[in-house]
Amino acid sequence: MTQHLDTITARATPPGTGGIGIVRVSGPQVRAIAHSVLGSVPRPRQATVSPFLDATGNALDYGVAFFFKAPASYTGEDVLELHGHGGVIVIDQMLARVTALGARLARPGEFTERAFLNGKLDLAQAEAVADLIDSQTTAAARCALRSLSGEFSQQIGCLSKIIAEFRMYVEANIDFADEPVAPLESAQAQERMEKAKAQLSTLLDRARPGALLARGASVVLSGAPNVGKSSLLNALARMERAIVSATPGTTRDLIEATVDIDGLAVCLTDTAGLRDSADEIEVEGVRRASAAIETADLVLELIDDSDPEDLANRVEPQAGDERAHLFVLNKCDLSGRPFGPAKMSDGRPGVAICATTGQGITSLEQAIKSRLGYVDNGEDLIMARRRHLDALERAMDHLNKAQDHIGIAMELLAEELRLVQQALGEITGEVTVDDLLGQIFSSFCIGK
Known part of the structure; x- marks a missing residue:
């Protein structure tokens, strides 16, 4: 266990006024601080009702104290939690009292970093703590909780063990080529390789939609003025989020709404209609719309299906990734086109809807999921971050390279397997650098 010489403290409940406010303390001075604030050290893991005393022995507050003896605590150190009233002044006084006794204010995420x-959590589990706190949907919260329980880490560990055993046999054949070691046949090596690749491929298939689930998706509604973008935003959000008017150019600024599509948090952005205008405010709205489109995960290209001119102007091929665009044919109640999946004149997929009546919206939601690459596998999803995906993809790349060396260059095969292990170790923190830890834990809330 890592020994820290300093003691840290922070408010563990949200800032502002509330019914309860918690001050958390962790480190070697916890017992001394407990003696000063409570008069004694509470019995471990038992609620102790007590006044919280200032330096003169007067009560700052009355509440409940909990003492967690190392190593059986969240941080693995002695931990003291003071549960008092949630007033801003009360908590500030408590923090001032604890820091005066030798603790310092914790950095964001420092409790979880400790x-x-x-060794209380591996790195993937530590990140799952933040993901659980930041979850925007029930599905995301369940997925983060599974990672926090160690499910993702266990699967990484199982794969690492397969690679380690494979590498051991390869290196034994290199180091003891003249000794009576059972030779590693190419067929054996290929069998081991296929087993490892199959398991890694399964992890990637579960992690990719899980990464999208973790961060959510950005979807921008684009199209000409008065094509129905605001009506579509309201239809998807199931609420009147944007003003709807028959007057073209009503939407000048970006309007956002976050919706839950089968567990995926989708941030929808309604934009100004794209057209040339002499109106300075509308021009700025169009500029912001263009900027939002550039950074979106998916752009819904709205087309007025009842207007042949708009339809003709909008079927030109779009620049950029085809997967990043989805054509939405609106006002199909007027055009007579059947609602649901549709085809553009050039064969590209689209969805036919009526934003004002809600017809075709379910088909559109399914198409949005498909374009984003989100597959709701329920309990099979892994809450992954971009760095996890990068590590898994690098591991697969090294496995493919290793396979090319089977039966040809044993030393290169062993090296590629070592790099696979290294990539997997980065996920759980077995292989890491201080800069990475700083980036990860600085994104946490203070007090966690």
């Missing part, structure tokens, strides 16, 4: 450094 839990990682003390």
Whole structure:
């Protein structure tokens, strides 16, 4: 266990006024601080009702204290939690009292960082703590909780063990080529390789939609003025989020709404209609719309299906990734086109809807999921971050390279397997650097 010489403290409940406010303390001075604030050290893991005393022995507050003896605590150190009233002044006074006794204010995520450094959590589990806190949907919260329980880490560990055993046999054949070691036949090596690749491929298939689930998706509604973008935003959000008017150019600024599509948090952005205008405010709205389109995960290209001119102007091939665009044919109640999946004149897929009546919206939601690459596998999803995907993809790349060396260059095969292990170790923190830890834990809330 890593020994820290300093003691840290922070408010563990959200800032502002509330019914309860919690001050958390962790480190070697916890017992001394407990003596000063409570008069004694509470019995471990038992609620102790007590006044919280200032330096003169007067009560700052009355509440409940909990003491967690190392190593059986969140951080692996002695931990004290003071549960008092949630007033801003009360909590500030408590923090001032604890810091005056030798603790310092914690950095964002420092409690969880200590839990990682003390072996209470691996890095993937530590990140799952933040993902659970930041979850915007029930599905995301369940997925993060599974990672926090160690499910993702266990699967990484199982794959690492397969690679380690494979590498051991390869290196034994290199180091003891003249000894009576059972030779590694190419067929054996290929069998081991296929087993490892199959398991890694399964992890990637579960992690890719899980990564999207973790961060959510950005979807921008684009199209000419008065094509029905605001009506579509309201239809998808199931609420009157944007003003709808028959007057073209009503939407001047970006309007956002976050919706839950089968567990995926989707941030919808309604934009100004794309057209040339002499109106300075509308021009700025169009500029912001263009900027939003550039950074979106998916652009819904709205077309007025009842207007032949708009339809003709909008079927030209779009620049960029085809997967990043989805054509939405609106006002199909007027054009007579059947609602649901549709085809453009050039064969590209689209969805026929009526934003004002809601017809075709379910088909559109399914198409949005498909274009984003989100597959709701329920309990099979892994809450992954971009760095996890990068590591898994690098591991697969090294496995493919290793396979090319089977039966040809044993030393290169062993090296590629080592790089696979290294990539997998980065996910759980077995292989890491201080800069990475700083980036990860600085994104946490203070007090966690």
